Amino acid sequence: MTRTLVGKVASLWRYPVKSMLGEQLETVDVIPTGLLGDRAYALWDRQTQRIASAKNPKKWAKLLEFQATFVESPQTPATIPPVRFALPNGDRVTSDHNNIDNILSQLLGRDVELLTAVPETPSLDQYWPDLEGAANRDTITQLFMPAGTFFDSCPIHAITTATLARLQQLYPEGQFEPARFRPNILIEPTVADSTFVENDWVGSQMTIGDEVCLSIDTACPRCVVTTVAQSDLPTDLDILRTTARHNNSIAGIRASVLRSGIIHCGDLIWLE
DSSP: OOOEEEEEEEEEEEOSBTTSBOEEESEEEEETTEETTTTOBEEEETTTTEEOOTTSHHHHGGGGGOEEEESSOOOSTTSOOOEEEEOTTSOEEETTOTTHHHHHHHHHTSOEEEESSOOSSOEEEEEEOOOTTOSSOSEEEEEEOOTTSSOSSSSEEEEEHHHHHHHHHHOTTSOOOHHHHOOSEEEEESSOOOSOGGGGGTTSEEEETTTEEEEEEEEEEOOGGGGSOBTTBOOOHHHHHHHHHHHTTEEEEEEEEEEOEEEETTOEEEEO
16 A cells, blocks of 8 residues: 655644634544544524534624633543633633523523533534525525534544645635634645645545544535634635635545544644
8 A cells, every 4th residue: 555745734723612713732632533622512502403503604603703722631532621712702701600501692692502412413504605506505404413423524624735825826815714614634735836635635544643544535515614704814705705616615625533543733644
């Protein structure tokens, strides 16, 4: 089997609460279900009986005004620590506050419950903007999530700096920051060019550092979340429009875990 060096880990990201801003890491444990602590929490919309997600920004765009970070690094899946919320109003509160559901509900304007246990059949609403050539235009569909997780699909998402650079070339006025695409792993390719290099990696195995091995299962189709305002980034539908026009809405790859271990920033990455 051929083994090819393709890049290194440029940065690592974990999102303790689904659809909120997360935390950048220097090192992270990878377990069979993904990065330890990633999407450990989610908000439950009591009215619709669905998971709250910025995939429906008409209802949940404000989630990206919240940041969630663990109060201490998780050690095992069975003992996930509380998270600390940086709230849109500038306050901070932890998830073990006895009134946390009411605090979050008031800020979001909807009756929500903070979950750590996944409902039996988790689902969310996904809004499809009105983009030329899209299968769904200006509609909302229901997305059923993998059983037992708060993930939309595969447990790990990666994207290369080459893809972000290529999109930036195609739409210079846009801001193609990694945060818009919410990767777990940002990869700096060995060859410094501006192409959609990871399109060709689908179906391969990826070894990261000395321990972790991933299966690259699919390319990653992008959604409206990439266009939603967050931190210093403005709302910009042309981010998604550019991705759709030039790479069939694909930017990045989705992966599952073949071998657990620890990933560090700077780790080398091979394909087999």
